[in-house]
Amino acid sequence: MPLLLFDLDNTLLPRDATFRAWAEVFLAENDLPAEDLDWLVLLDGSGYVPRSTVLGAAKRRYGFDRSVESMLEHYRLFINSHIRCPDSHVTALRQARSAGWTIGIVSNGGTLAQSEKIRFTGLAPLVDGWVISEEARCLKPDPLIFEIAARRCGFRPAGDWAAQTWMVGDYGPADIAGAEATGLRSAWLHHGRPWAERTYRPTISVPSLPDAVRLILAASELPLPGRGFASTATGRLRPTLGRLAVPASRLAPAGAKAASGTPGALPNVAGLPAPAPARWAGPATAAG
Secondary structure, rough: OOOOEEEEEEEOOHHHHHHHHHHHHHHHHOOOOEEEHHHHHHHHHHOOOHHHHHHHHHHHHHHHOOOHHHHHHHHHHHHHHHHHHHHHHHHHHHHHOOOOOOEEEEEEEOOOOOOHHHHOOOOOOHOOOOEHHHHOOOOOOHHHHHHHHHOOOOOOOOOOHHHHEEEEEEOOHHHHHHHHHHHOOEEEEOOOOOOOOOOOOOOEEEEHHHHHHHHHHHHHHHOOOOOOOEOOOOOOOOEEEEOOOOOHHHHOOOOOOHHOOOOOOOOOHHHHOOOOOOOOOOOOOOOE
């Protein structure tokens, strides 16, 4: 049974939209200018800026007399009340499960906050397991965290487990680099952004999670599941070991310049080129 791993924030869950909803309420509750919403969103940095930095800047800007610690407590208490898993994502997960895929979540972040998101949004019964960096004591892109996810989903990270696994995520340096380092195939949710990394690239680039699942399931319907896929001269996919190597030109919409690196429409599965050799060097031992 193949394994499909997902990032959590801005992949399974619309994390940026959730922060924006919280920020709107924060401004309204404190009688602050509504036009400051974009300022708060800018500081948020899609969650990669420490919360103490964001809230500390807000404290100074608005002259709050309460501590940053109390603001953090308020933030943690209310942020998850704004988060929802889109119906289209739930449908995609159910389709993958019906097609015989094992499903897991690999998330960087705090154990309590991320676990609450998984349970509060109803994701827990839709997946076979999950791992969160704080409790695992390692972060994406460390291959160890992907191996832990595999174990928790019932896989033994040995043999050709990596050849049977896809990673879907929105953040290149964690999700896609981690998949590359572990020997997994990857689907990058570009959310309208160009791919900027030079030393590695996703197997496929797609605009949304349902698109990623649809393309992965389409490939899995071909013979010999658990292997990579490459096109033959007849246009049909043949099984291989390793990952798909999709050139930048295949990730761009029709008519776009390949040099721009702008991802767009889903690539034509039947026309995918032969993959590069797999680069799996055995289990990692580092944790951090």
